[in-house]
Amino acid sequence: MAASSDRVPRRIPEATVARLPLYLRSLLEVAEAKTATISSERLAEMAGVNAAKVRKDLSYLGSYGTRGVGYDVEYLLYQISRELGLTQDWPVAIVGLGNLGRALANYRGFLARGFHVVALVDSDPGKVGTFIGDLEVRHVEEMPLITREHRVAIGIIATPASVAQEVTDLLVDSGVGSILNFAPVVLTVPPHVSVRKVDLSIELQILSFYQQRQAGTVPLEQPVPVAVAGGNGAPPAGGRLAPI
Amino acid sequence: MAASSDRVPRRIPEATVARLPLYLRSLLEVAEAKTATISSERLAEMAGVNAAKVRKDLSYLGSYGTRGVGYDVEYLLYQISRELGLTQDWPVAIVGLGNLGRALANYRGFLARGFHVVALVDSDPGKVGTFIGDLEVRHVEEMPLITREHRVAIGIIATPASVAQEVTDLLVDSGVGSILNFAPVVLTVPPHVSVRKVDLSIELQILSFYQQRQAGTVPLEQPVPVAVAGGNGAPPAGGRLAPI
DNA sequence: GCATGTGAATAGATTCACAGCG
């Protein structure tokens, strides 16, 4: 009764959550350059969105800006990091060490700031026991013990599609609350578990759709007599003019 | 005047376009099992969405179902493929052959149905001239010629962030209309070019956000006395109960 | 009868436009 406090648990829209990492990245870059404050306009430009969106998004976190001035870079960095849960460390397990899994395991770079690979898992006896970096590949049967032991929070699935659901169930049963899925299947999980997917062929197919729409519109080779300014076919990202 | 026809260029919502590949995949699976027709309900279940959405999405393509029966699997497969532009072949170039680029180049599998890697490009003299599969890695300076020659439509950027924009500009200048970006930067492109991004650290950070929200809610280890059915924290995907 | 197709209702996200405040 005492601890529940009067803090309103701000509901941050999903779309906003998905953009916070972009702001974070831009701010890191700005901080590097020893800039102390930044306007919503500049931040928007860097993140590839518009200024109104930046202000609305940041307003969900609180009133962290100063009118007439902008946002304090360091302070905003900290607030966004905290909101995203990056002030703590998340133990990560990678399951499946084929081409992709190995590439991810070797990366390490991408894990910067809060993510720490603590376990590599595969079912192939030829891979189990080998080392990638300083981590030994363990057998999938040991996974439940390993994930519990290391309190793994995030599981990265880089297995073939055929076993992805099976592996997911194992992860979920051993307390993993977040799944990043690279396998081309729709995973089913209980409501308290989050899933994000990264699906190459889906992305390519979406590009194919817009590419097809575009085909014919721009005659290729012909430097186009400008007039494209309306721009319609590239909604996913980007869309401003190239630097002059 | 004769060729422009009276076809209404149906505006397909972006969100629908992003789901078509999911339906396609489900239909392929169903077709494999020699099933002739499928209901929106079943298709929805397989694609992990709800039935109303499936019907609405498919209705944008045309009236391809039969009331009281469902959709003809083969026919729908064809219509979706055509809509997505998968009835033609798209030449793809991969730029950057580090861990990730090589994993992608070795994949080939993911390219199934319409995507064909025709060029591998890197700037590292140690990599140029080597072969991955049956393709030789070419120097980035030759890229404009190669992409034009092969009429590359889609460029996959797997370079370090620092050179991604530069490489993008080259691709765009040589007529590439779609970019799949794995580098952690916001790319700027002219309006007629589409960009999709795949960003590991962003995905992890989004998961971190929801994981943090969830933490405490589920005490970990305690098998939770059911009552979670409301489910709030996993909007990205999934969300149904695990199979019994 | 049964599952599609679709207007209407609702929810969510984006953008506008300006009041508020340093």
Place this chain on the structure above:
DNA sequence: CGCTGTGAATCTATTCACATGC
């Protein structure tokens, strides 16, 4: 005066619910 913060307006997407037609 300049830039944030935010209600209001708009646009987009989802869901409902039922008429429609095989």
